[in-house]
Structures are given as C-alpha cells and as structure tokens.
Amino acid sequence: MMKMVAHILVVVLFSITSSLVYAYDPSPLQDICVADLNSKVLVNGFICKAVEEVTANDFFLSGFDKPSNTMNKVGFNVTNALVNQIPGLNTLGVSLVRLDFAPYGENPPHTHPRATEILTVLEGKLYVGFVLSNQNNNTLISKVLNKGDVFVFPIGLIHFQANIGHTPAVAIAALSSQNPGVITIANSVFGSKPPISDDILAKAFQVDKKVIDYLQAQFWVNA
C-alpha cells in the first residue's frame, strides 16, 4: 500500500515537473492578457491591455477563407494568425496559419524554434516531411497527404511541405506558441546579412567556394 502511494506520488510529481519543463510558452497567470502591441515595453511576450479596454475583436481575425498570393519563386505563401494579428493570443501558447501552395509550389525546409505544428490538408495533395536530429542519424520521416489528412511536425525539427499536384493546395496548421518563429534554412544560411564567409560554408557543405557564392547570390537578389 505504502509502495503504491509512493508510486502515485512520484507519478504526480513527475507530471507536475514535466509540465513545467515541457511547456514552451509560459502558462498564463490571469484569464486574459490581450497584447498591447503599441507598447514599447516588452516582457516575455507583450504587456497586457487593461481588461476594461478589451473587446471581442481582440480575439478575432477574418479572411482565412481567402487564398494568399503564391506568385513568387517558391510558389507558396502563408497567412498568419499569430499574436501580432490576434492580440488576445498573448500568453495563450497557440496560433494558426493558412498555407497556400501554387501547383508544385513548396514551403521550403524551415524550423519553428518555439512550436510544434499540427497541419491538416483542406485541398490538394502535399508531400511533407521532417528530419530527426544528428543523434538520430538525420532520419527523414515523410509522407504524402491528401485532403483531410493530418500530420505533426515536432518542435525545432527541420520540415517542409510541397504541393505534388497540378492544382493549388491549401492547408491549415496550428502551432503551440503565440509566436512560433520561422527559420528558413536556405535564407538563414545563404542569405544572412552580412553573409557567412564562403570559407566557412564551403567546408560545411563540402563544396567549392564558387558553389557557395552562387547559392548566396540567389538570396542577395534585390537585398
């Protein structure tokens, strides 16, 4: 009996401590903390507006039925419903995005430093995947998704989505942060300002410096 009680205590303690360790956005300490997006003072997130000044529109956004413009080099665009679009998301640890893909367009390899992503396909056919870390041999976990399918991209891992159909594709994704952040790998590595030295990148990518210069040039057009 004592052993069982001790066991339950350990489980409870573990769940409490692990919820502290694994909750990426801090838990709210009040009902609402609608972001004052105009304040120059920042905390870890935004400071809260006075509750008396809060309205329903602070928790509202329209337009997720509208496709965004995908006429760009990768044939992809994203519509955000993050804390900057919905101030009421401040401190709540979730957000939403709409992803539009031109035929054969792609959301290039990228990572969200602060969020896990769960995505569902509304229209079209997507080839998606994420790559495990070095420790797990950079294993690629990938799948073809059809309308209605749901897929998860774990926090921090490099992932991509590509439209493999000849019609536009649409997906909606939820993220476990009010401000997930995006690091697009190619833009970060080859398009940093100032550029990372081509000596560094030539060794890292095991190619000639000319190849690096060529890649860097792609991200410096109109920069």
Ligand SMILES: *[C@@H]1O[C@H](CO)[C@@H](O)[C@H](O)[C@H]1NC(C)=O
């Ligand atoms: C994404 O779509 C919006 C709305 O259609 C547009 O204003 C913006 O320029 C587009 N961005 C890119 C990178 O194509």
Ligand SMILES: *[C@@H]1O[C@H](CO)[C@@H](O)[C@H](O)[C@H]1NC(C)=O
């Ligand atoms: C990674 O590779 C090592 C060496 O080949 C192997 O022992 C290990 O099982 C692999 N791990 C995974 C997760 O594939």
